[in-house]
Amino acid sequence: MATLLLGLFLFITLVNLIYFFVFFSFATAESKTKIHPEVPVSVIICAKNEAENLRNFLPSILEQDYPEFEIVVINDASTDESLDVMEEFQQIDPxxxxxxxxxxEAFWANKKYALTLGIKKARFKHLLFTDADCAPQxxxxIRSMSSNFQPGIAIVLGYGGYFRHKKSLLNKLIRFETLLTAIQYFSYARLGSPYMGVGRNLAYTSxxxxxxxGFASHLQIRSGDDDLFVNEAATAQNTTSCFEKDAITRxxxxxxxxxxxKQKKRHVSVAKHYKPKHQFFLAIFYIFRLLFWPVFIALLLLKIYPMIVLANLALKLLVEGFVYFKAASKLDEKDVVWLFPFFDLFLIYLQLTIFISNLVSKPTHWK
Known part of the structure; x- marks a missing residue:
């Protein structure tokens, strides 16, 4: 029994290590110099009750150093002053x-419907998406993201992080979870199997x-205007990643x-609509992360080869720490790396409660 349990633990550790070795493809990647096509770009922002954020962040888009671009701002049935703010900016900048x-009535509170109207309004075929509460860093x-529209490339995955609040543990947790998600979707894309992107920083062609x-195949699903679209539209040949620091939004x-x-429940509910192969590999990654800790604790409590068990833990943490540090260095998130063993453990079991909660009550609206 002891040998069997140890063997199970070693196998679980091995699977976890394999995934993080796969993540080396992004963690150790270098940005390549690209010939800039300087294609005209339509920046698309969908806003619902975002008057204050529009005031704060639209200037950072207007100040972009790029020869030809427009900003399509979509007022998604706001009940605040969002439309007034948009019109004020329009008077200043054509x-x-x-x-x-x-x-x-048919598309109540459906962001995909609003985005579709915005895309139809866009003058240029190269589209760059962000949110009303986002600011390019x-x-x-625009230059960094659009430079990836090389021949044959129709989709560019970017990094949409969050602003840093040094004294907030919740802020660090949110940014660590965002970092982990980025490590996964950038790594999968580099290995030829892109499965998602984030609407805070995403580009594709009309x-x-x-x-x-458009979003026809998943229009009935309230969320997923970014990740479900990428999951369906992206291929190894037509998709690339952009993780330069100039390309980051927050x-x-x-x-x-x-x-x-509440936000994470909405995101998690969409994953079941990914392609089966992506569901499988994401599920295996999660399950083996989930299994590691109870089996580890059981082996220690039963005093089964404790030195071997602790050595496996040390190896796992060393490999994971290397990946997190290298990825965080690229994406300017290094201050969250030092807490990764605790955040990782917390997120594993938090996600389990979200899965269970979503079985009982499903999110319906994007806002």
Whole structure:
């Protein structure tokens, strides 16, 4: 029995290590110099009750150092002053184009419907998406992202992080979870199997959008305008990643734990609609992370080869720490790395409670 339990533990450790060795593909990757095509770009921002954020963050888009771009701002049936703010900016800068979406009974509170109208309004075929509460971290954000539209590339995955609040443990937890998600989707994309992107920083062509009839295959699902679209539209040949620091955007994180959990419930509920192969590999990664700790504790309590067990833990933490540190260095998130064993453990069991909660009550609206 002791040998069997130890063997199980070694196998679980091995699977965890394999995944993190796979993540080396992103963690150790270097940005390649690209010939910049300087294609005209339509930046698309969907806003629902975002008046204050529009005031704060639209200037950072308008100040981008890029020769030809427009900003399509979509007022998604807001009940605050969002439309007024958009119109104020439009009077100042003609590059702003407004799409005013009124509630439609068939598409009530559906961001995909609003985005579709915005995409149809766009003058240029190269589309760059972000959110109303996001700010590029460089005046070269558009340039960095759009430079990846090389021949044959229709989708560019970017990193959308969150603003840092040094004294907030919740802030570090949110940013660590965002880092882990980015490590996964960047690594999968580099290995030729892209499965998701984030709407806070994502680019694709309208040509690819119309080829798939937009969001038609998942229009009935409230969330997923970013990851479900990428999951369907992305291939090894037409997708690339952009993780240069100039290409990073940051947005306002949730201020309370309950608000963040509500957001995560919505995100997790979408994953079951991914392609089967992606569901499988993501599930295996999660299950073996989940199994590691109870088997580890059981072996220690039963005093079964404790030195071997602790050596495996040390190896696992060393490999994971290396990946997290290298990835965090690329994405400017190094201050969250030192707590990764605790955050990782907490997120594993938090996700389990979210899975169970989603079986009882499913999120419905994007806002």
């Amino acid at each position: 590059r702003i184009r407004i799409v005013n979406v009124e509630n439609n 460089s005046r070269n954000w 040509t690819r959008f119309y080829e798939l009839k 947005s306002i994180p949730k201020a309370t734990f309950s608000a963040w959990i």
